[in-house]
Amino acid sequence: MALLEVENIHSYYGNIHALKGVSLSVDKGEIVTLIGGNGAGKSTTLRTITGIMKPHEGHVRLEGNDLAPFKPHEIVYKGVAMVPEGRRIFARLSVAENLEMGAYTLTNKSKLNQNMERVYKLFPRLKERRSQVAGTLSGGEQQMLATGRALMADPTVLLMDEPSMGLAPVLVELIFDTIQQINKEGTTILLVEQNALMALSIAHRGYVLQTGEIVISDTAENLKQNVTVQKAYLGME
Amino acid sequence: MLRTWRQRITLTDIVVWAIGVAIGAVIIIGTIATLRSGKYSANTWLDLTVKGLALGGVYALIAMGYTLVYGILRMINFAHSEVFMSGPFTAVFLANALSRSGFMDRQPLIGMLLVLALSIAVSMTIAVLLERIAYRPLRHAPRLVPLITAIGASFFLQYVFRGLYGSGFQAYAIPKVLQGSITIGGLRIFNTQIAVILGALGMMFALYAIVQWTKTGKAMRAVSEDKEAAALMGIDVDRIISLTFALGGISAGAAGILYALLFPVVNFIMGFIPGLKAFTAAVLGGIGNVPGAFLGAMILGLIESIGPNLFLDGLGVPTPSQLKDAIAFTILVFILIFRPTGILGERMAQSKA
Numbered sequence: 001m002a003l004l005e006v007e008n009i010h011s012y013y014g015n016i017h018a019l020k021g022v023s024l025s026v027d028k029g030e031i032v033t034l035i036g037g038n039g040a041g042k043s044t045t046l047r048t049i050t051g052i053m054k055p056h057e058g059h060v061r062l063e064g065n066d067l068a069p070f071k072p073h074e075i076v077y078k079g080v081a082m083v084p085e086g087r088r089i090f091a092r093l094s095v096a097e098n099l100e101m102g103a104y105t106l107t108n109k110s111k112l113n114q115n116m117e118r119v120y121k122l123f124p125r126l127k128e129r130r131s132q133v134a135g136t137l138s139g140g141e142q143q144m145l146a147t148g149r150a151l152m153a154d155p156t157v158l159l160m161d162e163p164s165m166g167l168a169p170v171l172v173e174l175i176f177d178t179i180q181q182i183n184k185e186g187t188t189i190l191l192v193e194q195n196a197l198m199a200l201s202i203a204h205r206g207y208v209l210q211t212g213e214i215v216i217s218d219t220a221e222n223l224k225q226n227v228t229v230q231k232a233y234l235g236m237e
Numbered sequence: 238m239l240r241t242w243r244q245r246i247t248l249t250d251i252v253v254w255a256i257g258v259a260i261g262a263v264i265i266i267g268t269i270a271t272l273r274s275g276k277y278s279a280n281t282w283l284d285l286t287v288k289g290l291a292l293g294g295v296y297a298l299i300a301m302g303y304t305l306v307y308g309i310l311r312m313i314n315f316a317h318s319e320v321f322m323s324g325p326f327t328a329v330f331l332a333n334a335l336s337r338s339g340f341m342d343r344q345p346l347i348g349m350l351l352v353l354a355l356s357i358a359v360s361m362t363i364a365v366l367l368e369r370i371a372y373r374p375l376r377h378a379p380r381l382v383p384l385i386t387a388i389g390a391s392f393f394l395q396y397v398f399r400g401l402y403g404s405g406f407q408a409y410a411i412p413k414v415l416q417g418s419i420t421i422g423g424l425r426i427f428n429t430q431i432a433v434i435l436g437a438l439g440m441m442f443a444l445y446a447i448v449q450w451t452k453t454g455k456a457m458r459a460v461s462e463d464k465e466a467a468a469l470m471g472i473d474v475d476r477i478i479s480l481t482f483a484l485g486g487i488s489a490g491a492a493g494i495l496y497a498l499l500f501p502v503v504n505f506i507m508g509f510i511p512g513l514k515a516f517t518a519a520v521l522g523g524i525g526n527v528p529g530a531f532l533g534a535m536i537l538g539l540i541e542s543i544g545p546n547l548f549l550d551g552l553g554v555p556t557p558s559q560l561k562d563a564i565a566f567t568i569l570v571f572i573l574i575f576r577p578t579g580i581l582g583e584r585m586a587q588s589k590a
Contacts, residue, residue, distance in 0.1 A: 050469060076471035088466040090459045100452070101459045105471035153471065 293538020318512020523582025
């Protein structure tokens with residue numbers, strides 16, 4: 001049984017049919033990437049998994065349990081954390097307070113401190129700036145904070161929406177190295193990316209989403225060799 | 238360059254500026270004239286200052302309700318003045334019963350705490366129900382809709398309480414320990430004023446501590462910035478909004494009892510003027526900002542108490558203190574025109590997408 005299973009979901013924005021029967025699955029310990037162009041429905045898929053959008057049709061299952069009856073904040077308690085598109089850190093809270101909010105679901109204070117140490121180890125920059133107001137961080141640091149914040153909840157599945165967006169190549173490298181490290185430490189990851197080359201270089205498997213439909217599903221290695229993928233998403237002729 | 242600059246200045250701007258300058262001139266001339274006449278002694282000014290601080294403390298507690306709710310929902314809860322009225326207007330019956338039975342004189346501290354607790358409980362309940370019934374279903378409606386509902390809810394509550402307890406004024410029995418005054422160096426301070434100032438400062442500090450340092454308070458600030466991101470952290474946004482209304486209700490209920498110590502009569506429209514004043518204070522300090530609400534309320538309390546005598550007496554205005562409300566609301570109009578973000582306010586509109 002897959003850890004996270006999306007089965008035939010249909011979603012609408014008003015009259016626009018944004019997802020037309022998307023199905024995908026993520027197994028425990030994997031990094032799975034969802035690639036596709038602008039408006040393909042990648043973010044919509046993630047928003048549906050988190051419960052912020054409810055699908056018109058279809059199911060989202062975590063460890064076999066249907067998530068449909070749960071509100072977004074309840075789904076977090078079930079072990080799904082998200083690094084949202086555009087980071088969405090709490091700009092007027094300090095770095096440490098942002099991380100505390102990430103650990104909102106934890107009731108154990110020592111577990112919280114332990115997770116905070118882990119995040120500070122992954123991103124030493126955040127430790128240096130822990131009492132600074134988050135709105136004053138640079139774009140790269142904000143991405144680190146958004147990633148660290150999601151890790152604070154000890155998620156079983158981490159959803160990441162465009163972590164490379166707007167970052168300098170060096171920082172993209174750093175973020176992707178960290179994603180791999182987080183995965184090695186046992187967190188399952190579903191990664192949505194426009195930077196398909198980077199995403200495929202760290203993922204085990206991938207799905208290609210086009211105008212609301214999954215058009216290709218394969219291992220990352222095979223996707224990199226796939227002519228359609230090379231043409232459309234890797235910029236090769 | 239000059240042309241475009243000229244075009245941007247409209248007749249309205251000129252009139253508004255002219256009125257502003259005129260009011261400024263009146264204030265300056267009036268102040269100089271009053272001080273030169275030497276009609277009031279230093280003690281009178283100190284006396285008015287103490288009065289202003291007490292009044293400011295009450296406004297600060299009411300303003301907390303406006304500012305917390307605005308911070309989290311970007312909505313002015315115009316029914317907050319009724320949240321403020323409902324507590325003391327209910328607790329007055331308990332207070333008077335305790336006085337009549339003599340309990341209040343035997344155990345003034347327990348008696349006062351009981352009255353305070355009842356007032357707080359009623360105001361908090363009203364605030365939470367108000368959000369649950371009147372505002373939550375309209376969370377995603379255009380901003381004007383909950384505003385109109387708030388005004389409707391305000392009238393509804395006024396007349397429900399009128400129906401429950403009658404339209405007359407109820408005298409509020411002040412416990413014997415708080416009657417009387419102390420004199421420090423010729424300055425006479427009423428015990429009630431001391432109680433109000435200390436009570437308000439204590440409550441304000443407690444509220445600030447909750448918002449700043451507790452997990453729930455941090456969650457409130459997170460929700461006020463980005464509800465969706467907060468939900469993705471596992472924060473139950475609806476619950477936090479309820480708690481915010483509860484906190485606003487608690488401070489309004491406490492403010493109601495303190496207000497009744499200063500002006501010991503209560504009735505069903507007692508909330509209207511202090512509610513508007515506290516709203517003015519919240520806007521003056523920068524709505525949405527907790528320390529701002531405190532600062533704005535203290536400034537408003539002081540201006541309202543000292544202002545009429547200081548600004549108007551020297552101009553030969555008879556009984557200037559009757560114009561205190563005019564002064565308070567002139568301030569509201571002018572902040573809204575010249576500095577709508579208030580003293581400590583930040584530009585909210587830009588940070589929210």
